[in-house]
Amino acid sequence: MRGTGQPVMIGYYLDLAMRSLKRNKVLTVLMVLAIAVGIGTSMTTLTVMHVLSGDPIPQKSADLFRVGLNVFPDDNFRPGEEVPDNLTRRDAEALLRDARADRQAMMSAGTMVVTPAQGDPLSLESRYTTADFFTMFAVPFRFGRAWDRGDDGSHARVAVISAALNDQLFGGRDSTGSMLQVGSQSLRIVGVLGDWSMNPRFYDLSNGRFGDSEQVFVPLATALDLHLATSGTMNCWGNNSDEHAADAPCLWLQYWAELDAPSTRVAYRQYLHNYMAQQQQAGRFTHPGQIRLLDVMQWLDAKGVVPSDVRLQVWLALGFLGICLLNTVGLLLAKFLRRSGEISVRRALGASRRAIFMQCLVEAGVVGLAGGVCGLALAGLGLVLVRHQPTDYAGLIRMDPSMLLATFVLALLSSLLAGLLPAWRAMHVAPAVALKSN
Amino acid sequence: MQIAPILAALRKHRLATVLIALEIALACAVLCNACFIIASRLSAMHVESGIDEPALATVQLTGYDPSQSVDVDARALAALRAVPGVQSVTLLNSIPFGARRGTAGITTDAERQHFGGVIEFYVGAPGSLDALGSRIVAGRGPRPEDFQPFTGFMPNEANVQITQALADHLWPGVDPLGKEFWMLKSHYRVVGVLKTLVRPDPPGWTPQERLWSVFVPAQPGPYLTGSYLLRADPKEMPRVMRDALAAVARALPEVVIDRDASQTLTDLRHETFRNDRIMAGLMLGVIAALLLVTALGIVGLASFWVAQRRKQIGVRRALGATRGDILRYFQTENFLIVSLGIALGMLLAYALNVALMQVYELPRLPLAYLPVGALALWVLGQLSVLAPALRAAAVPPVVATRSV
Numbered sequence: 001m002r003g004t005g006q007p008v009m010i011g012y013y014l015d016l017a018m019r020s021l022k023r024n025k026v027l028t029v030l031m032v033l034a035i036a037v038g039i040g041t042s043m044t045t046l047t048v049m050h051v052l053s054g055d056p057i058p059q060k061s062a063d064l065f066r067v068g069l070n071v072f073p074d075d076n077f078r079p080g081e082e083v084p085d086n087l088t089r090r091d092a093e094a095l096l097r098d099a100r101a102d103r104q105a106m107m108s109a110g111t112m113v114v115t116p117a118q119g120d121p122l123s124l125e126s127r128y129t130t131a132d133f134f135t136m137f138a139v140p141f142r143f144g145r146a147w148d149r150g151d152d153g154s155h156a157r158v159a160v161i162s163a164a165l166n167d168q169l170f171g172g173r174d175s176t177g178s179m180l181q182v183g184s185q186s187l188r189i190v191g192v193l194g195d196w197s198m199n200p201r202f203y204d205l206s207n208g209r210f211g212d213s214e215q216v217f218v219p220l221a222t223a224l225d226l227h228l229a230t231s232g233t234m235n236c237w238g239n240n241s242d243e244h245a246a247d248a249p250c251l252w253l254q255y256w257a258e259l260d261a262p263s264t265r266v267a268y269r270q271y272l273h274n275y276m277a278q279q280q281q282a283g284r285f286t287h288p289g290q291i292r293l294l295d296v297m298q299w300l301d302a303k304g305v306v307p308s309d310v311r312l313q314v315w316l317a318l319g320f321l322g323i324c325l326l327n328t329v330g331l332l333l334a335k336f337l338r339r340s341g342e343i344s345v346r347r348a349l350g351a352s353r354r355a356i357f358m359q360c361l362v363e364a365g366v367v368g369l370a371g372g373v374c375g376l377a378l379a380g381l382g383l384v385l386v387r388h389q390p391t392d393y394a395g396l397i398r399m400d401p402s403m404l405l406a407t408f409v410l411a412l413l414s415s416l417l418a419g420l421l422p423a424w425r426a427m428h429v430a431p432a433v434a435l436k437s438n
Numbered sequence: 439m440q441i442a443p444i445l446a447a448l449r450k451h452r453l454a455t456v457l458i459a460l461e462i463a464l465a466c467a468v469l470c471n472a473c474f475i476i477a478s479r480l481s482a483m484h485v486e487s488g489i490d491e492p493a494l495a496t497v498q499l500t501g502y503d504p505s506q507s508v509d510v511d512a513r514a515l516a517a518l519r520a521v522p523g524v525q526s527v528t529l530l531n532s533i534p535f536g537a538r539r540g541t542a543g544i545t546t547d548a549e550r551q552h553f554g555g556v557i558e559f560y561v562g563a564p565g566s567l568d569a570l571g572s573r574i575v576a577g578r579g580p581r582p583e584d585f586q587p588f589t590g591f592m593p594n595e596a597n598v599q600i601t602q603a604l605a606d607h608l609w610p611g612v613d614p615l616g617k618e619f620w621m622l623k624s625h626y627r628v629v630g631v632l633k634t635l636v637r638p639d640p641p642g643w644t645p646q647e648r649l650w651s652v653f654v655p656a657q658p659g660p661y662l663t664g665s666y667l668l669r670a671d672p673k674e675m676p677r678v679m680r681d682a683l684a685a686v687a688r689a690l691p692e693v694v695i696d697r698d699a700s701q702t703l704t705d706l707r708h709e710t711f712r713n714d715r716i717m718a719g720l721m722l723g724v725i726a727a728l729l730l731v732t733a734l735g736i737v738g739l740a741s742f743w744v745a746q747r748r749k750q751i752g753v754r755r756a757l758g759a760t761r762g763d764i765l766r767y768f769q770t771e772n773f774l775i776v777s778l779g780i781a782l783g784m785l786l787a788y789a790l791n792v793a794l795m796q797v798y799e800l801p802r803l804p805l806a807y808l809p810v811g812a813l814a815l816w817v818l819g820q821l822s823v824l825a826p827a828l829r830a831a832a833v834p835p836v837v838a839t840r841s842v
Contacts, residue, residue: 030737033734034731037727037730037731113500113694115692122694229500312475313720316468316724317724319467320724323461323465323731326464330458330461330735335742338745338746389716391713391716
C-alpha cells in the first residue's frame with residue numbers, strides 16, 4: 001500500500017475528511033468559524049502593519065541617508081540624548097557646499113498662499129529644497145524638468161508643481177512657463193510632477209506621515225528671499241530675532257545624502273566626523289559631537305513610523321488568533337477521539353499509525369483552508385472598515401498578493417499546528433481496547 | 439456535590455482540560471488588558487478641559503506676512519465683533535483641542551539644571567483668559583500691566599497663571615505663588631493658579647501631563663496673530679460660527695481661513711479623540727469576538743464529553759442520581775476548569791500588561807480589573823455549559839441497560 005504512492009492516499013484522506021466534516025456539521029462550522037475569525041482579525045491588522053511599514057522607495061532606500069549632527073552648544077547638550085533629526089542652516093549649507101555625497105539636498109516643509117487668476121487664494125503645502133531632491137527621490141515629471149543647481153545659486157524665481165495642482169489651476173495642460181502668483185511676487189513654473197507620493201513621507205515625517213505629496217516645490221534660497229512660511233519642528237536655543245537667518249541657532253532643515261557605493265558611505269561617515277571635529281575646534285561645543293547617518297528603512301524604524309495603536313492591534317489580534325487555535329485544538333481532539341472506533345477498524349485492517357496521522361492532518365488542513373477562505377472574506381470586510389476610518393493612512397490600505405498568499409499560509413499552518421496534537425492522540429488509539437469497548 | 443469524582447474524571451481527560459483552561463487563561467489575559475485600554479481611552483476622552491467648551495469657537499487665519507499682523511488683526515477683530523451674538527473675540531496662540539503653538543520644555547532654575555517637563559504655553563491677549571472661563575483658585579488673574587508686547591516665540595518675562603496640576607508637579611506640597619521657572623533664558627513668575635486648563639493635544643500625554651499648561655499674558659503682534667477665540671451663547675453657536683467665517687472671508691479676501699482648524703471647541707474636541715474612539719470601538723469588537731469564540735469552544739467540548747459519557751450518565755441515573763445531580767456535575771466541572779484557567783490567566787494578564795507597558799507606555803493594570811475579568815469568564819463558562827449540561831441531564835436511565 002505504501003508503495004502505491006502518497007497521491008492516491010491523499011485523495012482518499014481528502015474523501016474521508018469531507019465525509020467526516022459533513023457528518024458533524026455543527027462542529028465543523030464551529031471550527032471553520034473560529035479559524036476564520038482569528039485569521040480575519042490577524043490579517044486585517046497585519047495588512048495595515050504591512051502597508052504602513054512598507055518601503056516607500058524600494059529601488060533606492062538603501063542608498064539614501066538622513067544626516068544628523070549633534071551641534072548643540074554645551075549649555076543645551078544632554079549626554080545620552082539622541083542626535084537631533086534636523087540641521088541648522090549653517091551646517092546644512094556647509095555640507096551642501098562641500099557636496100561630498102553622490103547627491104544631496106536640504107529641505108523644509110512650508111505653506112504658501114497662491115493667488116490663482118480666478119477664485120480665492122489657496123493655501124498650499126509646499127517644500128523648499130535644493131536641485132538634487134528630484135533625482136535623489138526619483139521624482140517623475142509629466143511636463144518640464146526640475147530646476148538645477150545654478151537656479152539654487154541664483155535664487156531663481158521658479159517652482160515645480162504637483163500633477164493635482166496642475167489639474168486644478170491649469171486643467172491638466174502643460175503649464176511650464178506659466179506664472180504662479182505668490183503674494184506680490186511671481187514664480188515661473190518649470191516642471192509639473194507625474195503621480196508621485198511617498199507613503200510614509202519618509203524625507204520629512206514631521207508634517208503628516210501619510211498622504212499626498214506637497215503641491216509646490218520651490219528652491220530653498222528663493223523661499224527664504226520671499227519669506228515664505230515654513231512648518232515643521234523649529235528647535236532654537238539662544239536669542240534670535242530671525243530663526244531662518246543663515247547663522248540662527250535653530251534646527252529646522254532636513255538633510256538627505258545619496259551614497260550609492262559602500263565605499264562612499266564609509267568615506268562620507270568619515271567626512272561627517274571630520275566636519276564635527278572642525279566645528280569642535282572652532283569652539284562651538286566641547287562634547288564629542290556625535291553624528292547619525294541612517295538609511296531610509298533605519299530612519300523609519302528609528303522614528304517609529306507605524307502608529308503604536310496599530311502595533312497594539314496586531315498584538316491583540318495575534319493573541320486572539322492564539323485563542324481561536326486553542327479552541328480548534330480542543331474541537332479537533334473531541335472530533336478525532338469520538339471516532340476512536342472507526343480509527344481502530346482502520347488500524348485493525350492494516351493502516352499504519354502514520355496513515356492515521358496523515359488522515360487526521362488532512363482533515364485539519366481542510367478545515368484550515370475553509371477557515372482561510374472565510375477569514376479572507378472577513379479580512380476584506382475588516383479592511384473596508386479600516387479604509388472608512390478617518391485616519392491619514394486609511395486610503396492606502398490595500399491587500400496585495402503577498403498578503404493574500406500569507407493569509408492562506410497562515411490559515412493552513414495554524415490549522416495544521418492545531419491538528420498536530422489531536423492527530424498524535426488519534427494515532428495512539430489502541431485498536432483492541434477501542435474495538436472491545438464498542 | 440462531591441468534587442473528588444469530578445477531579446478523578448478530569449484527570450482522565452487531562453489534555454482537553456488543559457486546553458480549555460489555557461483558552462480561558464489567554465482569554466482572561468486579553469480581556470483584562472483590552473478592557474483596561476478601553477477604560478484608559480475613555481478616561482482620556484472625558485478629560486476635564488477647565489473651560490466653557492460649548493460657548494467657545496476659534497477662527498484661524500494664515501497666508502499673510504507677520505509684518506501685516508496689526509492690520510489683519512484689526513480688520514478681523516472688527517469683522518468678528520460685528521457678528522450678532524458674538525460676546526467676545528480675543529487672540530490666543532494655542533487653542534484647547536486645536537492649534538498648538540506653545541509647546542516647550544521648562545526648567546525650575548536659571549542654570550537649566552532642573553528640568554520641569556514639557557508644558558503648553560497659552561499666550562493670550564487681554565480678555566482671553568476670561569473668555570476661556572478657566573477658574574482661578576489661588577493668587578490673581580492677569581492685570582492690565584501684565585500684557586506686554588513681545589518678539590520671538592514667546593514673551594521673555596511675564597507674570598503667569600499655571601494649572602494646579604502643573605503646580606503640584608513642579609512644587610509638590612509647596613505654595614506655588616511667587617515661584618519662578620525658565621524656558622531657555624525666558625523667565626516667568628507664578629502669580630495665579632488655575633483650577634485646570636487642558637493642553638491642545640491631550641491624547642499624546644499621560645493623565646497628569648495633559649493638564650500641564652500655563653497662561654502667559656501678552657499684547658498681540660507679529661507672533662500673536664491670526665488665532666482668535668470667540669465666545670457666544672452655546673445655543674446660537676452654529677449660526678454664529680457660520681456668520682463669523684463669512685464675515686472674515688468678506689473683510690479679508692486676501693488671507694486664507696484655515697477651515698479645518700476654524701471650528702467650535704466642541705467639534706475640535708470630538709476630532710481630537712477620534713483615534714481613541716476608533717481604538718475603543720475596535721477593542722470592544724475584539725472582546726465580543728473573543729467571548730463568542732471562547733463560549734463556542736466550551737460548548738463544543740462539553741457536548742463531546744456529554745456524548746462520550748452518555749452511558750455513564752445513564753448508569754448514574756439508574757443508580758438514583760437526579761437530573762439536578764447530573765446538571766450540577768457538569769456545571770461544577772466547568773467551574774473547576776474555568777477557575778484553573780482564570781488562575782493562570784491572571785498571571786498572564788499581568789505579564790501581558792508588563793510587556794505592553796514597556797513597548798507602548800501603557801500604565802500599570804489596576805488589580806481591580808482581574809476579579810472583573812474572572813467574574814465575566816465564570817459567567818461565560820456557566821452560560822455556555824448550560825445547554826450541553828441540560829442535554830446530559832435529559833439522558834434517560836434506560837441508556838444504562840443498552841449495550842451500545
